[in-house]
Amino acid sequence: MVERRKPIGVAEAVKKVMQYQIKTEIETVAIEQSYGRFLAMDLVASHDVPAFDRSPYDGFAIRAEDTESASSDNPVSFEVVGEIGAGYVFEDEVKPFQAVRIMTGAQVPAGCNAVVMLELVKELEVEGKPTILIKRLFKKGDNISFQGEDTQKGTILVKKGTEINPGIVALLATFGYPTVSVAKKPVIGVIATGTELLDVDQPLEPGKIRNSNAYMIMAQIERAGGVAKYYGKLDDDLEACLTATKQALEEVDMLITTGGVSVGDYDYVPAILKELGAEVLFNKVAMRPGSVTTVANLGVKMIYGLSGNPSACYVGFELFVRPMMRRAMFNNAPHLRKSKAVLGVDFPKANPFMRLVRARVDYQDGKLVASPSGVDKSGIVSSLGGADCLLLLPGGTRGYEKGMSIDILLLEDSQGSEWPWDNIVASYK
Amino acid sequence: MVERRKPIGVAEAVKKVMQYQIKTEIETVAIEQSYGRFLAMDLVASHDVPAFDRSPYDGFAIRAEDTESASSDNPVSFEVVGEIGAGYVFEDEVKPFQAVRIMTGAQVPAGCNAVVMLELVKELEVEGKPTILIKRLFKKGDNISFQGEDTQKGTILVKKGTEINPGIVALLATFGYPTVSVAKKPVIGVIATGTELLDVDQPLEPGKIRNSNAYMIMAQIERAGGVAKYYGKLDDDLEACLTATKQALEEVDMLITTGGVSVGDYDYVPAILKELGAEVLFNKVAMRPGSVTTVANLGVKMIYGLSGNPSACYVGFELFVRPMMRRAMFNNAPHLRKSKAVLGVDFPKANPFMRLVRARVDYQDGKLVASPSGVDKSGIVSSLGGADCLLLLPGGTRGYEKGMSIDILLLEDSQGSEWPWDNIVASYK
Numbered sequence: 116m117v118e119r120r121k122p123i124g125v126a127e128a129v130k131k132v133m134q135y136q137i138k139t140e141i142e143t144v145a146i147e148q149s150y151g152r153f154l155a156m157d158l159v160a161s162h163d164v165p166a167f168d169r170s171p172y173d174g175f176a177i178r179a180e181d182t183e184s185a186s187s188d189n190p191v192s193f194e195v196v197g198e199i200g201a202g203y204v205f206e207d208e209v210k211p212f213q214a215v216r217i218m219t220g221a222q223v224p225a226g227c228n229a230v231v232m233l234e235l236v237k238e239l240e241v242e243g244k245p246t247i248l249i250k251r252l253f254k255k256g257d258n259i260s261f262q263g264e265d266t267q268k269g270t271i272l273v274k275k276g277t278e279i280n281p282g283i284v285a286l287l288a289t290f291g292y293p294t295v296s297v298a299k300k301p302v303i304g305v306i307a308t309g310t311e312l313l314d315v316d317q318p319l320e321p322g323k324i325r326n327s328n329a330y331m332i333m334a335q336i337e338r339a340g341g342v343a344k345y346y347g348k349l350d351d352d353l354e355a356c357l358t359a360t361k362q363a364l365e366e367v368d369m370l371i372t373t374g375g376v377s378v379g380d381y382d383y384v385p386a387i388l389k390e391l392g393a394e395v396l397f398n399k400v401a402m403r404p405g406s407v408t409t410v411a412n413l414g415v416k417m418i419y420g421l422s423g424n425p426s427a428c429y430v431g432f433e434l435f436v437r438p439m440m441r442r443a444m445f446n447n448a449p450h451l452r453k454s455k456a457v458l459g460v461d462f463p464k465a466n467p468f469m470r471l472v473r474a475r476v477d478y479q480d481g482k483l484v485a486s487p488s489g490v491d492k493s494g495i496v497s498s499l500g501g502a503d504c505l506l507l508l509p510g511g512t513r514g515y516e517k518g519m520s521i522d523i524l525l526l527e528d529s530q531g532s533e534w535p536w537d538n539i540v541a542s543y544k
Numbered sequence: 545m546v547e548r549r550k551p552i553g554v555a556e557a558v559k560k561v562m563q564y565q566i567k568t569e570i571e572t573v574a575i576e577q578s579y580g581r582f583l584a585m586d587l588v589a590s591h592d593v594p595a596f597d598r599s600p601y602d603g604f605a606i607r608a609e610d611t612e613s614a615s616s617d618n619p620v621s622f623e624v625v626g627e628i629g630a631g632y633v634f635e636d637e638v639k640p641f642q643a644v645r646i647m648t649g650a651q652v653p654a655g656c657n658a659v660v661m662l663e664l665v666k667e668l669e670v671e672g673k674p675t676i677l678i679k680r681l682f683k684k685g686d687n688i689s690f691q692g693e694d695t696q697k698g699t700i701l702v703k704k705g706t707e708i709n710p711g712i713v714a715l716l717a718t719f720g721y722p723t724v725s726v727a728k729k730p731v732i733g734v735i736a737t738g739t740e741l742l743d744v745d746q747p748l749e750p751g752k753i754r755n756s757n758a759y760m761i762m763a764q765i766e767r768a769g770g771v772a773k774y775y776g777k778l779d780d781d782l783e784a785c786l787t788a789t790k791q792a793l794e795e796v797d798m799l800i801t802t803g804g805v806s807v808g809d810y811d812y813v814p815a816i817l818k819e820l821g822a823e824v825l826f827n828k829v830a831m832r833p834g835s836v837t838t839v840a841n842l843g844v845k846m847i848y849g850l851s852g853n854p855s856a857c858y859v860g861f862e863l864f865v866r867p868m869m870r871r872a873m874f875n876n877a878p879h880l881r882k883s884k885a886v887l888g889v890d891f892p893k894a895n896p897f898m899r900l901v902r903a904r905v906d907y908q909d910g911k912l913v914a915s916p917s918g919v920d921k922s923g924i925v926s927s928l929g930g931a932d933c934l935l936l937l938p939g940g941t942r943g944y945e946k947g948m949s950i951d952i953l954l955l956e957d958s959q960g961s962e963w964p965w966d967n968i969v970a971s972y973k
Contacts, residue, residue, distance in 0.1 A: 146744060146759055147759065147762060147772075147774070149763075150762075150763035150766050150767065151766070158929075162748055165753075166748055166753065167750065167751060200739055200740070201738055201739060201740035201751075201852075202738065202739035202740030202741065202751055202752050203739065203740075203751060204750045204751040219852070219853075220738075220740050220753070220852065221740070221751060222750060222751035272929060273929050277929075279763075280763070280767070280929070280932075280956070281760050281761075281763035281764040281767060281858070281928070282760065282858070282902075282927075282928025282929040282930070282931055283928075283929045284756075284759050284760050284762070284763040285756040285757070285759065285760035285854055285858075285928050285929075286756070286928065286929050287744075287759070288744045288754055288755060288756035288758075288759040288760070289753070289754055289756040290754075291744060291745070291746075291747075291748075291754055292744065293743075293744045293745035309630055309631065309649075310629055310630060310631035310632065311629070311630035311631030311632075311649050311650065312631065314722075315575060315716075315717045315720060315721065315722045316720070316722035317720075318720075319591055319595055319720070321596065321633045321651060322596060322630075322631055322632055322633040322650060322651035323631050324594075324595065324649070324718070325717055325718055325719075325720055326717060327713075327714040327715070327717035327718040328714070329717075330575050330576065330713050330714065330716070330717040331710050331711065331713050331714035331717070332710075333576060333579075333713070334578075334579035334708075334709070334710035334713040335710040337579050337580070338579065338709070338710060343576075345576070423630075423648070423649065424648075425714055429710070429711070429714075452907075454907035454910065455907065455909050455910035456910050457910060473711075478881075478883035478884065478912060480884050480949075481883065481884035481885050481886060481911055481912050481949060482910055482911050482912075483907065483910050483911075483912070498711075499710075499711030499712075499714050499715065500587075500701060500702050500706075500709065500711040500712045500714075500715050501711070502709075502711055503709075503959070520909075520910060527709070527957070527958060528956070529956060530932070
């Protein structure tokens with residue numbers, strides 16, 4: 116008999132999932148391996164930047180007061196008493212009308228309070244001594260990068276939970292972190308179910324299709340920052356699925372099954388969840404595609420029954436799995452980043468459920484314009500390749516028109532959002 | 545004596561670099577390892593999708609013509625002669641007023657030409673035989689996904705040189721690619737020079753700073769899709785640098801040195817390039833930061849002398865190294881993606897050279913708004929962490945104001961652009 120399921124709203128469904136927490140762990144990696152990981156600590160400036168008063172140019176360090184009378188007509192002469200490369204320190208004290216040749220980045224010698232750029236001096240020799248002529252006034256502090264002017268010791272530069280980009284790697288190196296404390300990548304198990312599935316290396320057979328969802332989800336797991344563990348493709352056999360599920364749950368933080376969640380006779384996910392004693396949060400969501408999405412909790416682990424339909428599976432992952440992963444890596448904007456965009460084409464088909472349409476966002480004259488990346492139909496995979504966002508089209512009785520302002524979720528953005536599910540509207544402005 | 549260098553424009557500099565080609569190679573990886581790699585072949589549909597006429601719903605397959613007289617008042621009865629799960633094929637021929645129970649995704653049996661959704665039938669038993677009642681007319685083709693309606697065999701779905709995302713992984717699996725031909729990752733060597741540099745694990749010393757550029761560039765190489773090979777930090781010693789450079793060039797496709805390119809006395813890069821017999825394309829670019837950027841060619845290898853200044857080094861990599869890497873991976877939009885954006889703050893300081901300001905882009909009501917991610921000053925690293933784009937502010941005699949429309953380059957986008965360097969303007973609209 117057909118089981119009747121009550122759909123819940125998308126926002127409510129995501130909220131239900133986010134009430135649970137999976138395990139979070141910390142590990143230490145070498146700075147060279149830190150790119151793309153999530154900081155498990157605040158990155159604090161361990162010293163002032165610059166750490167000392169330094170020269171931003173190649174030039175000569177002087178005492179500014181000695182240039183008081185300098186002009187084109189009356190150049191002032193300075194004896195060059197030494198030179199100092201970046202990384203060296205000038206040990207002597209610089210006296211009036213003395214100058215020290217200084218390289219970019221080097222520490223300004225004691226006694227000096229200005230740097231004159233190389234191009235602005237005339238170099239010559241006077242009585243066998245290297246000398247420079249300066250033709251204008253310099254003020255105290257001219258061309259000096261002062262200690263702490265960029266960053267003061269103790270400043271929090273990057274917050275815990277931030278994804279490490281190349282700039283953050285530079286900061287880690289600057290402040291002396293040869294190793295970095297990062298969130299351990301959550302391990303997500305993947306099981307594909309369905310007698311109709313062939314392995315990717317099998318030839319096509321009548322009535323069968325190749326298993327694409329499992330490989331797709333593994334890439335989505337990697338993109339979201341986790342580690343995928345594939346448990347293979349199972350036949351539609353309850354006992355086999357149950358055994359595999361139990362084994363997988365021992366080894367992963369979350370487990371995803373694809374297929375086996377609709378109300379057809381061969382769908383075992385509900386039975387498996389019951390057998391495991393898992394708490395089913397919902398088994399139907401008011402969205403297209405992906406209405407037959409099931410999420411369940413078992414202690415610190417989550418179990419997802421995603422649809423066997425590739426689009427639904429894709430969307431289900433991004434909505435319900437990704438934010439759990441990213442929050443477990445301390446990220447406080449774990450959901451996909453939301454933005455307004457202009458709808459690039461008509462979308463006449465109304466649906467009582469919210470539609471999440473795979474789309475591509477284009478920047479047109481500084482505005483975001485989003486259009487479906489292919490015909491959005493169940494079971495169609497060819498539009499997935501071009502998708503970099505999801506259109507959010509609220510459920511209702513009318514379709515949507517080109518030029519309307521809508522909400523989109525960006526798929527390839529690392530910034531994320533704290534909670535994108537309020538005020539999803541499509542309107543003319 | 546000071547060497548006078550003639551600056552060339554940014555577009556001209558990038559063009560000069562792109563006239564050269566580094567080696568491109570192909571390798572085969574398992575589909576599970578293909579995410580983030582670049583396709584070395586067109587992805588062609590190896591069969592129709594669907595590969596057979598299939599049911600998108602759970603329901604009953606029937607002959608549409610048998611429902612001609614069906615209505616609420618006059619339900620038509622069908623004998624259910626079998627059932628067929630996804631992956632199975634119904635072998636018999638379906639006769640008039642017979643129906644076959646069919647699961648989502650299963651092949652429509654021979655003789656049938658429509659599917660009736662489960663919810664729309666009444667199931668009962670008539671004379672011990674399973675029977676359904678249908679209360680409305682169905683047309684030929686109703687609820688059938690026809691063979692090839694999504695994609696026809698032979699269609700090019702994804703072009704060679706495209707970065708593989710989760711959707712493309714799904715396509716690879718669907719069309720039977722257990723292994724994938726991808727571009728080999730270019731290997732980029734990194735050498736840091738400068739006596740002022742400490743290793744990341746060394747305590748600070750007077751006048752010295754830690755080496756941050758090398759680690760930053762390694763992360764940029766990884767982000768751009770390459771493999772970084774670190775040759776360590778060299779002292780400002782010509783012979784040592786020359787030996788290391790020669791050794792590195794044996795092992796890499798491109799070599800990046802940071803530091804040692806300004807006109808200071810300890811800068812050896814020009815001497816090394818001369819010694820190697822490399823052709824110097826330019827040694828000064830009309831941009832801030834990064835004016836003292838040197839690029840040279842040696843056969844199929846490129847040598848980059850990037851500034852020791854972190855911002856300049858960062859920008860130099862993205863402008864001159866990244867597109868060479870991505871083109872070597874067959875990508876035909878190898879440069880950073882360009883977009884218009886609204887300038888979020890005043891930027892009053894004029895500069896005769898084009899400025900490339902590290903910035904953060906925000907989506908405000910569907911428009912891109914970009915603001916500097918920190919004080920943009922030479923040597924400052926703390927603004928690098930928050931940067932996800934570069935503002936392009938053309939050189940000139942005037943500054944720029946909040947609200948102007950400017951061009952930006954997106955740092956964390958995988959789409960790229962074919963050639964972003966034409967028509968860089970900042971204006972009120």
